[in-house]
Amino acid sequence: MSKKDYPPALILRYRALENAGEFDRKIVSSRPVSIDKDEVKFECGHKLNTTLLPIAEADDGKLYCRQCGQAWIDRALKDEGKPQ
Numbered sequence: 001m002s003k004k005d006y007p008p009a010l011i012l013r014y015r016a017l018e019n020a021g022e023f024d025r026k027i028v029s030s031r032p033v034s035i036d037k038d039e040v041k042f043e044c045g046h047k048l049n050t051t052l053l054p055i056a057e058a059d060d061g062k063l064y065c066r067q068c069g070q071a072w073i074d075r076a077l078k079d080e081g082k083p084q
């Protein structure tokens with residue numbers, strides 16, 4: 001299933017959680033990988049290559065973890081497919 005096939009209700013739930021900071025994770029380490037990018041490692045174990053600006057502006061040392069967000073979507077899609 002590609003991203004554009006997500007049910008609208010699921011997208012709305014996801015956005016609400018994202019806005020609430022549900023997928024924000026604490027940065028535990030970061031190392032430079034290029035002139036303008038760092039690879040950060042999150043408390044959840046996921047990694048992200050990002051420019052320095054989001055890191056500098058990280059609220060409370062936290063950044064949005066795309067992989068945790070994706071994991072939520074995958075779980076939600078699976079749950080929706082289950083019979084009630």
Ligand SMILES: [Zn+2]
Binds near residue numbers: 042044069
């Ligand atoms: Zn994560």
